[in-house]
Amino acid sequence: MNRKQLLGLAATAMLVSAALPTWAADPVRIGYTMARTGLFAAAAPSQEQAYELWRDQVNADGGLDVVGERRPVEFVSYDDESDPAKSAQLYERLITSDDVDLLLAPWGTPHHLNVAGIAEQYGFPIVGNTAASVAIREVQPGNIWFPTSAIPDQIGPELAAMLGYSGITSVSIISNVLPFSQENLSFLTPALKKAGIEIRMSENYPPDISDMTPLIIQIKAADADAVLALTYPADAFLYMGQARELGVEADLQFLLIGPTIDAFGKAFGPAADGVVTLAHWSPEQSAWPRAKPFFDAYVAKFGQEPDYLDSALAYMSVEILQQAVATAGLDKDALRAAITDGTFDTINGEVRFDGVQNSVTPTAFVQRQGDKVQLVWPKDIATAPLQ
């Protein structure tokens, strides 16, 4: 190789290295498991996509701030096959074998509860997200935190309060027999009675129900002011399509889970207008300046809207972790103290923890209004009046 060729090679190498992103620091390895297959697989992408968006944003912004040092984020993730026990085993592997620096949460309440034991055992802090059960309060505080305010014993009284405020005096309830629906039903029923709202019918149905016509005929016959359908996503679609076909004309229709999924709006369009559901976040809330940019970035990256509950919670959890790492670094004790004592600025506004629970974000409800999903309850964070 002559001198000219050598110079050419050196120049090419310089150009190539200038064109590539350079990371002076080692990556921060962040582990998690996700229900990519199995029973919960259809629900999990809205959470994992929020993680992926955050990682890409952080890396594009120069990396994760670890007490002043910028380091790229790298995910180490596994499919837990929707099995909470497997999830716990994999979190142990992430800590002991993969030697990750940080952990993100898996999907769903049972997984969170199983993983909480591992977090406690290894003293490894995890900010949870998509867990929603009164059972989370039984978890030993200190290594896991839950930003959600969608807890059944809070949802029941809040829903009853919203219905009472709206002048609703009677309801028909149908409920999936799966745990989250039943847990909500157990707190909703006494709350409605306490609020003086008459329950004209209350029926449970199995998760594999294929047609709701007989139930909806009963709902119509009951002629209540509101229908409260304690649904999971698949039966939310079934209820909505058939309630529309049979012309349910209640003043208010509440569906527990489903209407905030992007496909719900695509399936029903204007027919879904007015449907109320469970969520405590909306991009329409201007008091939360990070909310709309998150929504826009999610839509730009994935071509669909984020889930107003799961995606928002997942993104909140990484925001909290990011802000804690910026002040405390990767030391587990320092990180634990930072999360326990810190106040965090998220897409859902300010978040602080009291024990394992978010003590700031109120239990809230959103309503589909045109092509927007508006917060309608409680009034102090509402972005539009309940219609």
Add this chain to the structure above:
Amino acid sequence: MIESLLSAQLLFAAAVLGALYALIGLGLNLVYGTMRLLNIAHGDILMVGAFAAFWWFTLTSLSPLIALPLIAVFGAAIGLALYFALFRHQLAQELDASVIEGRSLLLFFGVSVVTQNVTALLFTATPRAYRHLDEVYRFGDLAMTGNRIAALVCAVTLLIAMLIFLKKTLFGIEIRALIQHREAARIVGVNVEKVQMVAISIGFAVTAIAGTLLSMTEQTNPFMGFRFTIAAFVVIIIGGLGNIRGGIIAGFLLAVMEIYAVTIFSAEARSILIYGGFVLAIILRPQGLLGVRKRA
């Protein structure tokens, strides 16, 4: 109570659900009847049909009903590919039916897992849905959504066409002959391999069409197939394994049981009654509704 049981709305709901169950059962029955293959990936083929319809509509904005022939060919191609890759060699060995059943059960389990996960990898597991023919038509007390009418009409038309095909055409008669007695069919000159290829193609095509019809009324996701696999097995066992006519009747019967069980008892009783009825049917008529008990 009598008035509500005679409600046109309940009859319509039972008809739509029954036609879809019958169609789903028909696909499984053809494959089992001719080859004794226990296709527990049946619901996943339906899911593939539903996804094909979703993407067709999303990318072209044209009705998935226009794409039915295309989706049927797609379903048939999957059936043929599996036939050549997994079953042709085994079927050629003329093994005992119980051996074929056992092996096919395991192989189709693998096919099911692979199909679900490949679909999830390609498109993510996020539920998908689209709005098509969603106008509601009202005739007195009866309300019908356009897409449910379309599903009913297409499914019933296809069922009738299949019955005529199986009864009147030479190929249909050959399929029935193979279902009734494989060895006797071969002796009288039926080209068994050719009939098997046609049967698996039709079975998978019909199932993909059922998936297309369902996608107009339900959300679609890679893991939606399992409950339809279960429904299809209930239908063909009640109707009689390999008994096409019995399977179609059983499809409608299952839907009637489902709709009226909820009306008469409660929605919670639905699964107990359906699967209780299923177990009872196996005990009382193991040969199926229209089957004839074989003498030992």
